[in-house]
Amino acid sequence: MEDMIAPIADELNRALGIDRDTLERELTLLIVEFKVPPEEARRSLLKKHRQAAPVGQAKALREQALVRQEDTAPIEERVVPLKDVRTGDAGITVIANVIDPQYREIVTSRGNVAVISGMLEDATARLHFTAWVDVPDIFNVKTIVARDVYVKSFHGMPGININEKTVLEEYQGTVGAYVRKPRTLGDLVRTDGACDVETEGDILSLRPGSGIIERCPTCSRVMQKGQCRAHGRLEGVRDLRIKAVLDDGTGSIICVLDRPLTEKIVGVLLDRLAAAPEKAYETIRAAIVGTPVIVTGNLTKGDYGMILVAADVDRPADNAAALARTLLGELR
Structure with missing residues (x-):
């Protein structure tokens, strides 16, 4: 029995910093006298002493494993x-x-x-x-x-x-809620990806794959020349997207806009673009390249680098006002 109790006492001593003799007495009482299974006894003492320990403002919820003594700092x-x-x-x-x-x-x-x-x-x-x-x-x-x-x-x-x-x-304390704040691209590219971010930059160029595309009706992959790499040749579903290079002077990333956001920022619906597909890419390029945008979404990091998958996109308010003044001037 000593061979069973001693290792558990050593483990608890390292994790909790409690006197080893005290732990052995408590383990002996639980395991020998009350016939508690050793693993359950270990968990019981771990929970007991963690609840009593003034570590920050935390209260034990569930002990799934022990931590080393050097890891028990506040x-x-x-x-x-x-x-x-x-x-x-x-x-x-x-x-x-x-x-x-x-x-x-x-x-x-x-x-x-x-x-x-x-x-x-x-x-x-x-x-x-x-x-x-x-x-x-x-x-x-x-x-x-x-x-x-x-x-x-x-x-x-x-x-x-x-x-x-x-x-x-x-x-038991209070942790503030996350509030999305504008971040520079230089800051974002130094991360490993980020959820629900906001940034502003200029659209420098469009990447291949922008414009009218076809997706596989089964898996939604982008098709090439009527072929899905997973499901072969079939009739695709027409879609629209933008893959743009976004830059703010501190860094640059690829930003992807889906059909609703592409229609929103370009100001032209897919059906209208599809009426003259050979002009669709140039129509999109002329509408957005060189313009600043505010983008919110998830930033992902993968084999193709950092990609901002947009959840929303807008033109900055001051830019919209300047654009309106320019258009009014041209109409006069």
């Missing part, structure tokens, strides 16, 4: 703001509000897996999260401390991952 000393999270980070701690957690089933190499996913936010950013273990209490809290999370790319943006090693706690 929360404020080792929290990573969400805007500074990078793909590949591991063993980091974040404090964030939990937004819209949901159970969902995903397909992995091991088959279908049930996970909990949603968004985390602090005052600096908003990121997707995936919990690979069942943590039902996450549905009942507003703000969490998540220790020992790791970060993987999720749709080209950093995503927080919670697994069996992660320790989750309910945070």
